[in-house]
Amino acid sequence: MAGVYKNVVGTDTSKQQLAFASKLPNIHYVQTPPNMPLSNLERKVAQHETVDLVTVAQAIHWFDLPTFYQQVKWVLKKPNGVLAVWCYLEPVVNEAVDTVYWKLYNESGPYWDPARKLVDDRYRSIDFPFEPVDGMDHTGPFEFVTERKMDLDDYLTYIRSRASYQTAKSKGVELLSKDVIENFERAWASEDGNQKVVHYPVFLRIGKVGI
Numbered sequence: 001m002a003g004v005y006k007n008v009v010g011t012d013t014s015k016q017q018l019a020f021a022s023k024l025p026n027i028h029y030v031q032t033p034p035n036m037p038l039s040n041l042e043r044k045v046a047q048h049e050t051v052d053l054v055t056v057a058q059a060i061h062w063f064d065l066p067t068f069y070q071q072v073k074w075v076l077k078k079p080n081g082v083l084a085v086w087c088y089l090e091p092v093v094n095e096a097v098d099t100v101y102w103k104l105y106n107e108s109g110p111y112w113d114p115a116r117k118l119v120d121d122r123y124r125s126i127d128f129p130f131e132p133v134d135g136m137d138h139t140g141p142f143e144f145v146t147e148r149k150m151d152l153d154d155y156l157t158y159i160r161s162r163a164s165y166q167t168a169k170s171k172g173v174e175l176l177s178k179d180v181i182e183n184f185e186r187a188w189a190s191e192d193g194n195q196k197v198v199h200y201p202v203f204l205r206i207g208k209v210g211i
């Protein structure tokens with residue numbers, strides 16, 4: 001984003017998440033509460049109808065949507081300002097690793113927030129009151145695949161970063177038990193190469209604000 005736009009404002013409710021974000025001269029980070037009055041939005045994030053693009057990566061399913069959409073429509077330039085939101089689904093490695101992953105995923109069920117259902121549904125059913133962008137006749141979801149090279153440590157770090165893992169841990173449940181880690185180690189070693197390409201399916205909803 002910072003390579004395309006002159007000014008980028010990155011927001012999150014979590015200070016910790018912002019601390020991990022890349023620092024660049026044209027990105028300004030702001031910690032925002034889940035519900036912020038318009039006057040604070042104007043002061044801390046952006047002024048009325050000044051923004052070309054709002055994006056949300058893997059988070060809109062947790063938002064209070066009526067409030068968020070009111071704020072997006074207030075900051076976006078009319079009529080062509082764009083909202084783009086995306087989620088990604090489960091990582092795909094190979095049959096052996098994915099089998100261990102899906103067993104773990106099914107066991108994590110009680111620790112997922114109910115909002116997770118919108119992700120499992122690929123954002124198909126999320127309310128999205130925006131107009132198709134030029135050249136499109138709908139607002140998605142449009143499917144992409146993103147790839148990342150990972151070794152087993154990277155992959156387990158990703159699992160530990162997930163909301164369901166953190167929730168289970170806060171309730172005294174270790175989802176990555178010794179047995180599960182051994183199963184991942186065996187599965188990871190069953191094909192050549194410590195570094196593997198991990199694929200994530202991405203689902204994008206995109207639309208413009210209109211008049």
Ligand SMILES: C[S@@+](CC[C@H](N)C(=O)[O-])C[C@H]1O[C@@H](n2cnc3c(N)ncnc32)[C@H](O)[C@@H]1O
Pocket residue numbers: 012013014017033034056057058059062063064
């Ligand atoms: C899966 S992370 C994605 C982080 C970042 N967008 C990215 O792609 O790396 C989800 C983020 O949503 C944030 N979040 C959760 N509820 C929120 C809310 N109501 N408003 C704003 N951010 C929220 C969390 O703090 C967390 O950083």
